[in-house]
Amino acid sequence: GNSVTQMEGPVTLSEEAFLTINCTYTATGYPSLFWYVQYPGEGLQLLLKATKADDKGSNKGFEATYRKETTSFHLEKGSVQVSDSAVYFCALSGSGGANSKLTFGKGITLSVRP
Amino acid sequence: DTGVSQNPRHKITKRGQNVTFRCDPISEHNRLYWYRQTLGQGPEFLTYFQNEAQLEKSRLLSDRFSAERPKGSFSTLEIQRTEQGDSAMYLCATGRSSSTDTQYFGPGTRLTVL
Numbered sequence: 001g002n003s004v005t006q007m008e009g010p011v012t013l014s015e016e017a018f019l020t021i022n023c024t025y026t027a028t029g030y031p032s033l034f035w036y037v038q039y040p041g042e043g044l045q046l047l048l049k050a051t052k053a054d055d056k057g058s059n060k061g062f063e064a065t066y067r068k069e070t071t072s073f074h075l076e077k078g079s080v081q082v083s084d085s086a087v088y089f090c091a092l093s094g095s096g097g098a099n100s101k102l103t104f105g106k107g108i109t110l111s112v113r114p
Numbered sequence: 115d116t117g118v119s120q121n122p123r124h125k126i127t128k129r130g131q132n133v134t135f136r137c138d139p140i141s142e143h144n145r146l147y148w149y150r151q152t153l154g155q156g157p158e159f160l161t162y163f164q165n166e167a168q169l170e171k172s173r174l175l176s177d178r179f180s181a182e183r184p185k186g187s188f189s190t191l192e193i194q195r196t197e198q199g200d201s202a203m204y205l206c207a208t209g210r211s212s213s214t215d216t217q218y219f220g221p222g223t224r225l226t227v228l
Contacts, residue, residue: 004156034216044157044205044219089156101147101170102207102217104156 002027002103004090009108013080021075021108023064023090031092033057033066033073034102038087047075047088082112118220120206126226127196134192135223137206146189147217148181149205150174157205163189164211196227 007022025033035047035057048057053068064075073090089107094100117140127133139146144165149157160179161171165186175181178196183189193200203224207217 036219043221044207046216046218049216091156101159101162102149102157103159106154107156 002031002092002094004092004103004105006090006105006108010111011108012111012113014113015082016079017112019075019077019080019084019110021088021090021110023073023075023105025071025073025090025092027071027092027103029094031094033064034091034093035062035064035073035075036089036091036104038089038107040086044089080110080112082114085110085112118206118208118218120204120220120223122223123221124224124226126228128228129198130195132192132194133196133225134190135204135225137189137191137208137220139187139189139206139208140218141187143208143210143218144186145209145211145217146183147207147209148189148191149207151203151205151222152201160191193225196225198227201225201227 003026005024032051034049036044037047038044048059050057050066053066056065062077064073087107087109090105091102119138121136147162148160151157159172160175161181163183166183178194181191203222205222206220209215209217
């Protein structure tokens with residue numbers, strides 16, 4: 001079945017540091033890939049998505065590229081801010097397209113120090 | 115604000131009692147999903163509806179769980195004879211049945227079974 005593996009956390013960075021959060025996946029077919037974010041006290045929000053190989057999703061300075069050859073979708077940001085402190089989840093959709101059920105990784109907590 | 119609402123936001127119950135949660139989707143969304151999230155884990159798929167039809171149920175969904183979406187709008191998730199292991203955040207997400215659309219999550223209902 002489908003699965004998503006995220007790097008172990010938590011991650012603590014200083015403001016303006018470079019961020020990479022690793023995500024690899026196992027799936028049949030051609031899933032779409034997502035990063036969701038959960039800010040303290042709030043619900044899950046879509047951060048970015050990519051629906052086919054080599055697509056790059058981007059939003060709020062975050063980027064992730066769908067790499068089929070390495071089955072990865074690593075999240076990056078060049079300069080993090082305190083307001084980026086949150087829990088980040090990598091997810092993939094089933095083979096029925098981007099609106100099929102989602103399979104999530106465990107999530108990783110990011111804390112950014114001023 | 116994603117537009118998906120869930121009620122109640124918190125529910126505390128005693129073991130053995132029945133509980134029911136409600137999800138109201140974004141109005142034009144015909145797909146509705148239920149997920150469960152336990153502490154330190156990502157959300158896990160439970161079931162989904164397209165309009166009023168329940169199209170898939172996870173093996174996680176025991177016989178004590180039942181979900182309905184009677185008119186293809188709001189949905190309810192009922193847990194009968196609750197157990198302490200049912201304590202979790204129950205998330206509802208909705209979307210359109212196009213292949214590239216996104217799921218929008220509600221704030222969740224946190225269930226605590228004493």
